[in-house]
Amino acid sequence: MKLTIQGLKDKSAWEAAGIGLPAYDIEAVVRNTKEAPVWVHFGAGNIFRIFIGGLADTLIAKGESDKGITCVETFDFDVIDKIYHPYDNLVLAVTLKADGSTDKQVIGSLTEAIKAQSGDASQWSRLKEIFTNPGLQMISFTITEKGYALKGADGSFFPFIQTDIDNGPEKPVSAMAVVCALLNERYKACKAPLAVVSMDNCSHNGEKLQSSVITMAKEWNKKGFVEDGFVAYLSDESQVSFPWSMIDKITPRPADSVCAELEKAGVEDMAPVITSKKTFIAPFVNAEGPQYLVIEDKFPNGRPALEKAGVYLTDRDTVNKVERMKVTTCLNPLHTALAVYGCVLGYTLIADEMKDEQLNKLVHQIGPVEGMPVVTDPGILSPKDFVDEVINVRIPNPFMPDTPQRIATDTSQKVGIRYGETIKSYVEKYGDARKLTAIPLAIAGWCRYLLAVDDEGKAFELSADPMVPELTKQLEGIQVGKPETYKGQLKPILSNKNIFGIDLYQAGIGDTIEGMFVEEIAGPGAVRAVLKKYIG
Numbered sequence: 001m002k003l004t005i006q007g008l009k010d011k012s013a014w015e016a017a018g019i020g021l022p023a024y025d026i027e028a029v030v031r032n033t034k035e036a037p038v039w040v041h042f043g044a045g046n047i048f049r050i051f052i053g054g055l056a057d058t059l060i061a062k063g064e065s066d067k068g069i070t071c072v073e074t075f076d077f078d079v080i081d082k083i084y085h086p087y088d089n090l091v092l093a094v095t096l097k098a099d100g101s102t103d104k105q106v107i108g109s110l111t112e113a114i115k116a117q118s119g120d121a122s123q124w125s126r127l128k129e130i131f132t133n134p135g136l137q138m139i140s141f142t143i144t145e146k147g148y149a150l151k152g153a154d155g156s157f158f159p160f161i162q163t164d165i166d167n168g169p170e171k172p173v174s175a176m177a178v179v180c181a182l183l184n185e186r187y188k189a190c191k192a193p194l195a196v197v198s199m200d201n202c203s204h205n206g207e208k209l210q211s212s213v214i215t216m217a218k219e220w221n222k223k224g225f226v227e228d229g230f231v232a233y234l235s236d237e238s239q240v241s242f243p244w245s246m247i248d249k250i251t252p253r254p255a256d257s258v259c260a261e262l263e264k265a266g267v268e269d270m271a272p273v274i275t276s277k278k279t280f281i282a283p284f285v286n287a288e289g290p291q292y293l294v295i296e297d298k299f300p301n302g303r304p305a306l307e308k309a310g311v312y313l314t315d316r317d318t319v320n321k322v323e324r325m326k327v328t329t330c331l332n333p334l335h336t337a338l339a340v341y342g343c344v345l346g347y348t349l350i351a352d353e354m355k356d357e358q359l360n361k362l363v364h365q366i367g368p369v370e371g372m373p374v375v376t377d378p379g380i381l382s383p384k385d386f387v388d389e390v391i392n393v394r395i396p397n398p399f400m401p402d403t404p405q406r407i408a409t410d411t412s413q414k415v416g417i418r419y420g421e422t423i424k425s426y427v428e429k430y431g432d433a434r435k436l437t438a439i440p441l442a443i444a445g446w447c448r449y450l451l452a453v454d455d456e457g458k459a460f461e462l463s464a465d466p467m468v469p470e471l472t473k474q475l476e477g478i479q480v481g482k483p484e485t486y487k488g489q490l491k492p493i494l495s496n497k498n499i500f501g502i503d504l505y506q507a508g509i510g511d512t513i514e515g516m517f518v519e520e521i522a523g524p525g526a527v528r529a530v531l532k533k534y535i536g
Helices: 011-016 026-035 046-061 078-087 121-131 159-167 175-189 205-222 228-235 256-264 316-330 332-344 357-374 383-394 415-430 438-449 468-474 510-520 526-535
Strands: 039-042 069-073 091-096 102-107 110-115 138-141 194-198 245-248 284-288 292-296 312-314
Touching: 026 110, 039 046, 046 069, 046 091, 046 102, 046 110, 046 284, 069 078, 078 110, 091 256, 102 256, 110 121, 121 175, 159 175, 159 205, 175 194, 175 205, 175 228, 194 205, 205 228, 245 316, 256 284, 292 316, 312 316, 316 332, 316 357, 316 383, 316 415, 332 357, 332 383, 332 415, 332 438, 332 526, 357 383, 357 415, 357 438, 357 526, 415 438, 438 510, 438 526, 510 526
Parallel strands: 039 069, 039 138, 069 110, 091 284, 138 194, 292 312
Antiparallel strands: 091 102, 245 292
């Protein structure tokens, strides 16, 4: 069985293998989309293929649409050559369930795959043709937050961005320059409205995308490459909108076990590839079942019936509240606590940590107990139901190959949002945060993690984090097994508002965290003993 349009014609073989096929005419959908595209997506990776592609697939299957998505890759062109074209743009979507079973479905909604290469005349010409079609309703993005970045820490444009600015809209290379150039083509041809929708997992994503696109346009305008009217067109949200969104679906890299299962079922050529840009990708995508997409309903040229595929369409304030609920209370704080304690206690799989009595109790205490009194309730989703699903379904799923070491990456950049916001809410509600136990314990665990010595006294490697050199320098002199070596080295960290968004001593918990930390460095087994003492 081959994952191609021709290969799908042997329906009985796919059915026998337990793999669902599109009931619609894929080739007709491809024709309809190429003739009159309505939805273009930039970023042809895994979460797009299974989640966003899955939404379009659902709409087509329900008869709500007769068109799919035009897929555009801005970074790794091997993905188009090795994963899209050989498989007729089909995707084998594999949902990993907590009981070990899988749901397998072929998605046929990705109708055209294009490289965003201005140097390739045919590809660039096709993109211009799509963008100048007045019927195009939306362009969306999963290019990661760094795809929107134009400037370095010193405030100057990255060299490759400066090159795009100097070269103008005829030879763009970076994602933001490519998008801006194509929007300029639309402006010149028809000035038709359009929604430009970031679906990347970052705060205020629409604002970040809007700022980058308009900045590029203004720089080109200064050099005389684009008209004043183009900048005005981009700046008018009744013409070009940049809706905010919140996306949530854990989509790990393709698992060898899934590949073996598919090949055993008779599906050929399923092996993952590693591209020249180091993308690890396969003809199949494996992911968890739960998924959430909340989008600000601002589409000046109309939109597909996304709500019919389970997307929440709402206002900007509600999008913001959903993100805050997830990031500060219901998911991310729990992940971070499991990450740092998992590394110190020797775990290599997040799911295994949920079988650990103390760690399981810790995340219950951080989310449902300490987080809920100050949670942001967005109204459209229940915080209680969301956190229950996270704790009881999502994190314990043993078939989600996620590691504490990966999640511990960049923790210094996360603790201010993941814990600091709840701490500030407690200070506002109760005058201080002394009611908290589990969140101070999570912060103490992070500080203990920074010593890079596990609970058995063995050294381990810290995950990448821009502040690690500075933080570990401040902790110099502290030795596990010698609590007397603690001389207040944590004080500059715990009082640093740039890290936590608040001085933890002013919040009333700095001394508590110090005390927990000193107990955790008493010697081998001390971390486990402290968890038992405070969590039970």
